Amino acid sequence: MLTIHGVTRSRASRIIWLCHEIGLRFRQIPVIQAYRLADPMAKDAPLNTRSPSFLKLSPAGAIPVIEDDGLILSESMACTLYLARKHGQPFGPADAQEDALMSQWSFYACTAIEADALTILFLGGKTDTAHERAAVEAAADRLTRPLEVIADHLAHNGHMVGRRFSVADINMAEVIRYAQSHEPLMRQFPAITDWLADCEARPAFRKMWEARLAEPE
Ligand SMILES: N[C@@H](CCC(=O)N[C@@H](CS)C(=O)NCC(=O)O)C(=O)O
The missing domain is CATH 3.40.30.10 (Glutaredoxin)
Known part of the structure; x- marks a missing residue:
C-alpha cells in the first residue's frame, strides 16, 4: 500500500x-x-x-x-x-503531450508562483511592520504576471490540461491558494477565483x- x-x-x-x-x-x-x-x-x-x-x-x-x-x-x-x-x-495524462503539459504547469507553479504565494500566506495576516507590508506587496506585484498567464489560460480552456480536472489543476490550485488571502490581487482574476472555488468544492478536496x-x- x-x-x-x-x-x-x-x-x-x-x-x-x-x-x-x-x-x-x-x-x-x-x-x-x-x-x-x-x-x-x-x-x-x-x-x-x-x-x-x-x-x-x-x-x-x-x-x-x-x-x-x-x-x-x-x-x-x-x-x-x-x-x-x-x-x-x-487525473493523469492520456499521452506524452498531456504528460509534458502537466509537468510544464506544475513546474511553472513551483518556480513562478510558490515562493511569492508563500510570502503572502505566512506574512499576509501579520503585516505589522512597514518591512512586512512591503514584502507582501512586492510578492503580490511579482505574482501579477504569472496569474495573468494562468487566468488567460483558464478563461480559454477551463482547466490546466485536457479541458478536464486533472493532477495539473491540483498542483496549480495547491500553490495559488496560498495567495488567496490577498484580496486586491485575487480580485483582478475572476477566472482564477471561480476555478479555485470549483477545485475547493470537490469532495476529495x-x-x-x-x-x-x-x-x-
Ligand atoms: N519542494 C519541496 C518542498 C518541501 C518542503 O519544504 N516541505 C516543508 C513542509 S511543507 C518541510 O518539510 N519543512 C521542514 C522543515 O523546514 O523542517 C516539495 O514540494 O516537496
Whole structure:
C-alpha cells in the first residue's frame, strides 16, 4: 500500500487530495515540520523532519515523502505526477503531450508562483511592520504576471490540461491558494477565483481539508 510521510498541514495535502480523487487507499505517517516544534531533538518530540529515522528516508529533511512498491520519492509535485501517471486518466495524462503539459504547469507553479504565494500566506495576516507590508506587496506585484498567464489560460480552456480536472489543476490550485488571502490581487482574476472555488468544492478536496483542520495548528 502507498505510504505518505508527512502531516496534512504540509505539501502532503496535494498528494492526499489526489489520492482521494483517485480513490487510492494510503497509510499516512504524520511526520511534522521540525520548525513547528520547540525542541525537535527532545527525547519525547514527535517524529519530525530532523528525526534521524526520517533523515534516513529523506536526507533533505523535508516532507512529503512517499513509498510505493519499493520506490522512495520526495518533492511533492514529483509524487503527484508519478501517482497520476501510474493511475492514468482522468487525473493523469492520456499521452506524452498531456504528460509534458502537466509537468510544464506544475513546474511553472513551483518556480513562478510558490515562493511569492508563500510570502503572502505566512506574512499576509501579520503585516505589522512597514518591512512586512512591503514584502507582501512586492510578492503580490511579482505574482501579477504569472496569474495573468494562468487566468488567460483558464478563461480559454477551463482547466490546466485536457479541458478536464486533472493532477495539473491540483498542483496549480495547491500553490495559488496560498495567495488567496490577498484580496486586491485575487480580485483582478475572476477566472482564477471561480476555478479555485470549483477545485475547493470537490469532495476529495473537502475530505483532505477536513483532515487538515482536524490536525493541531
Ligand atoms: N519542494 C519541496 C518542498 C518541501 C518542503 O519544504 N516541505 C516543508 C513542509 S511543507 C518541510 O518539510 N519543512 C521542514 C522543515 O523546514 O523542517 C516539495 O514540494 O516537496
